[in-house]
Amino acid sequence: MTATFMAVVRRDLLLAVRQRADVANTLLFFIVVVTMVPLGVGPELNTLRTIAPGVVWVAALLAAILSLNRLFANDYADGALEQMLLTGEPLPIIVLAKSFAHWLVTGLPITLMAALLGIMFDLGVEPTAILMVSLLLGTPALSLIGAVGAGLTLGLRGGGVLISLLVLPLYVPVLIFGAGAVEAVTGGLSPQAHLMLLAALSLGTTVLAPWAIAAALRISME
């Protein structure tokens, strides 16, 4: 089971390396969206500091959504997904591996890039660190919840828009606690409660989402 998990992760990472442009698009999109905001809002530092956590988190959600159709669509089109559904290994393990690989090429780089964006918004050291921790704890939930949506909309026409409608409302708690953690720190409070809730969301989805993704994929393949 561990061997299958590792094999799927390695396979998806290898594919991500070979399809660099796709991965880079998502990350560039994230950076561009965040960079647009100061241009629109104006260079008032106090305003920027206040809105920074929310802006970074919203951009992270949008970038995650944008990358979701990459998750299963290619495997669906070339038949690799059929093979995955017909394995003697538990399907939830395979989809968990795929979501983990997806997180490694979207959630993790987004978390790292938040350090630069923190400087851009003049957030200060501690709020930037908390922003990164909140992203680190929250983005796994984005990949996993998104994978459920990706599984459900697989093979549908206009699936891209539908996926946003399905998944964005489910992202709301992650967004609230993620941005809330940074706001708490800048307001002089402890971000611990927010971070713990984020971790709980990610752990909860790690346990439950794979079953939902597996069921969604089986329905989509009918």
Add this chain to the structure above:
Amino acid sequence: MLQTVDLECTRGERLLFAHLAFTVEAGTCLHIAGENGSGKTSLLRILCGLLSPTAGEVRWAGANIRTLREEYWQQLAYVGHLNGVKDDLTALENVRYGAAVTGRAAPVGHAREALAELALAGFDGSLARFLSQGQKRRVALARLFLAEAAKLWILDEPFTALDVRGVAVLSDLIGRHTARGGIVVLTTHQDVPLPGRVARLDLQVLEPA
């Protein structure tokens, strides 16, 4: 032993087949024939468990495959209509990861041998996107060499895009599998002499009622 009981399948509004019951004993190759649209692929997908039948059930060694699930899929190797070959992986990576995903070990040596058997020896390191249609089909079929432990092979049009030599290699492979006591269920429109014990099932296109 693969058995279907009173199988019925409707796609969209159309009834493809009803009351389909047959048994495939160990060591037999079942050739499913029929015109386009007679439901061959749907039947194969039902036999795999990818599609649920409108009525009836498929049994493997006496138990419904819907309850066996992973236990059944361990025994199954399926080569569908789509090759399941990733364009951005090399031929060798495709065979190895293809096997690993299905929970079968694929040591490099073994995977190379499988490719060599299908005359792809020099293409180990080529990305699949640079392979021809027939070569991609061979990569997909190379997985069967690593799936010898799987008792049931379900092959959807396995001979498409293969050249004369490829067809010979594959029919030999099928012959060896049935001789081992395995079961092969396949569809083909080509007139390929299949070795060993072969049963034939003809599906008719049903007129809409």
